[in-house]
Amino acid sequence: MKKSTIWILGIVMGLSFLSLLYLQVSYIEEMVKMRKEQFEENVGRSLAQAVHNLELVETKKYLEKDVAATERAAQLSQQFQGQHQSQSSGSVLIGSSDGSTISTFEWKTVINRPSSIPKEIISTGKNIPQTSRTLQEIVKERYIYQRALLNEVVYNILYTASDKPLKERVNFKQLDYFLNSELKNNGVDIPYHFTVTDRDNKEIYRCSDYEYDNEKVYSRLLFEKDPPAKMGFVNVFFPTMDNYIFSSVRFMIPSIIFTLVLLVTFIFTIYIIFRQKKLTEIKNDFINNMTHEFKTPISTISLAAQMLNDPAVGKSPAMFKHISGVINDETKRLRFQVEKVLQMSMFERQKATLKKKEVDANELVYGVTNTFRLKVENCNGTLDVALDADDPFIYVDEMHFTNVIFNLLDNALKYKKPDVNIHLKVRTWNESGKLHISIEDNGIGIKKENLKKIFEKFYRVHTGNLHDVKGFGLGLAYVKKIITDHKGTIRAESELNVGTKFIIVLPLFKED
Known part of the structure; x- marks a missing residue:
């Protein structure tokens, strides 16, 4: 895809x-x-x-308070006036102007002062034309009186109550x-x-x-x-208002969580797909690089074997010695490449077995650079070494750490600019109670997007389909593995078309 x-x-x-x-x-x-x-x-x-x-x-x-007060006042009044009361009863016919009867009601009244009641408005069994108007006046007076009482009650409620604290x-x-x-x-x-x-x-x-x-x-x-x-x-x-409000939407929370899980799973799946695609590309690059790495020694050995089998070629002792030397060198080269791949496979499965001892880093770096100087000079380059570490003693596996320095120097030589003489700088110094080693070149440099990946296994910076730079992409992965197993760190600083600088930081040796 x-x-x-x-x-x-x-x-x-x-x-x-x-x-x-x-x-x-x-x-x-x-x-x-x-x-x-x-x-x-x-x-x-x-x-x-x-x-x-x-x-x-x-x-x-x-x-209720005002009504109770009124009832008490009425009872007291009845007790006081009870001896002066008279009662009368009868029926009243209320008629209209034409003499017809409109309604009839019976009445019974308690009269405190009987002499005050007009005699002309009371009759038994007779039509009284003015009775209706007189009763209306009585009802009206009663209404006005009751309304006044009600107003008094309302007044007491409004003002008596509101006056209280x-x-x-x-x-x-x-x-x-x-x-x-x-x-x-x-x-x-x-x-x-x-x-x-x-x-x-x-x-x-x-x-x-x-x-x-x-x-x-x-x-x-x-x-x-x-x-x-x-x-x-x-x-x-x-x-608890918030809990009460959100309780109505709690049933939606599982659906959101499920959607988030699906989203995270989808993102992780896409990541795995891209990673698998990248691994496929790395595998193809590794196969191509391995093919070119093995092709040259195999071709050389095959050519030497043909020369030995060709009767037309002279079989002098010097010729035999030369051909056998070529076969031996190319065989060693093949074995070294195979061991390199197997070694990285071993590191992937388990931690490497390291034979650590106290090593003087200044002496080790000096020995490696002195051996490597001939290769640099053959390319018309220069190699500057500054051993500034006052306390150079570290606890490392001497063989593996020597290979680390060789690999970094070899990388600098491989990725040099074709039209510029290479210039290498190697330096040691102490800082923050640790040993620092830097290897700097003026080569082609590395892009920022590739800088974080250079320590990955089989990763090589793409230079098109050219295979003028040999290797499997295992060198820096091996360096990273060894430095990490020694409880150290390594980082790369690079600028495209300017150069690259590797800095190794290791703990100093301390006697127990």
């Missing part, structure tokens, strides 16, 4: 998952918003009804009962705390378990028809 096809499929699937996730999150946000609005509406309705019930109780209390007017236990009942009636069955404050926000009452955590407080005006100075507020706070 082409890389572009994988990218297209990945982008389409990724956008699909993200769109699904966005829709789910948007749906949850809308549900939470609706739930919150419904909650606020229910709380507002509950507060309004609770406050209304509280005001009704207060009105009923003062009304808010703390005396409100029964806080009763208010708590009303709040609890109305909230449950409106479907809000969660814990709440409340306070009562006056118009100036001065606290009048606080429930014992009140805890305020800077969350939203719902308020309602108490006695809103009273004068402004006599009003108050009931403030209700719900400590």
Whole structure:
């Protein structure tokens, strides 16, 4: 599958998952918003009804008080005037102007002062034309009197009650009962705390378990028809409001988690696909490089064997010695390449067996650079060595660490610029209680995107289909493995067309 096809499929699937996730999150946000609005509406309705019930109780209390006072006054009046009363009864016919009877009612009255009742309005069995008008006046007077009494009661309720302090007017236990009942009636069955404050926000009452955590407080005006100075507020706070609101969308959480798991799995799958594709490319590069690495010695050995079998070629002792030397050298070369691959396979399975001992890094670096100097000079290059480490002793495997320095120098020589004389700098120094070794060249350099991958197995910086640089891509992987097994670090600094610098950091040797 082409890389572009994988990218297209990945982008389409990724956008699909993200769109699904966005829709789910948007749906949850809308549900939470609706739930919150419904909650606020229910709380507002509950507060309004609770406050209304509280005001009704207060009105009923003062009304009952005034009625009781009136009844007591009436009883006292009856006891005082009972001896001066007279009773009379009879029936009254109410007729119209044409003499017809409209209605008849029986009456019984208790008269405190019988002489004050007009005799002309009372008759038995007779039509009285003016009776209707006279009774209307009596009813009107009675209505005016009762209305005056009612106004007095209302006045007492309005002004007598409002003159009292808010703390005396409100029964806080009763208010708590009303709040609890109305909230449950409106479907809000969660814990709440409340306070009562006056118009100036001065606290009048606080429930014992009140805890305020800077969350939203719902308020309602108490006695809103009273004068402004006599009003108050009931403030209700719900400590578990968020849990209550989000409880309605909890069923959506598993679907979001499942979608996220699918998204992560998809991303990981795409990563694996690209990694497998990369490994396939690395494998093909390795096969190509291995073919070219083995092809030259095999061809040389084959040519030497043909010369030995060709009767036309002279078989002098010098010729035999030369041909056998070529075969021996090429055989060693093949064995070295095979061992190199097998060695990396061994390192992959288990930790390498290292024979560590105390080594003078200055002497080791000097010996390696002195041996390598001939190769550099054959390329018309220069090799500068600065052994500035005052404490050069490290605890390493001498053979493997020597190979590390050789590999880094060999890489610098391989990747030199074809039209520029190579210049190598090798330096040792102490810093932060550790030994530092740097190997710097003025070669072709490495791109930034390739710099992080150069220590991977079989990785080689692509230079087209040219195979003028030999190797399997195992050299730097081997270097990284050895340095890590010695509890050290290695990093590369490079700039394209300028050069590359490798810096090794190792712990110093300490005698126990």
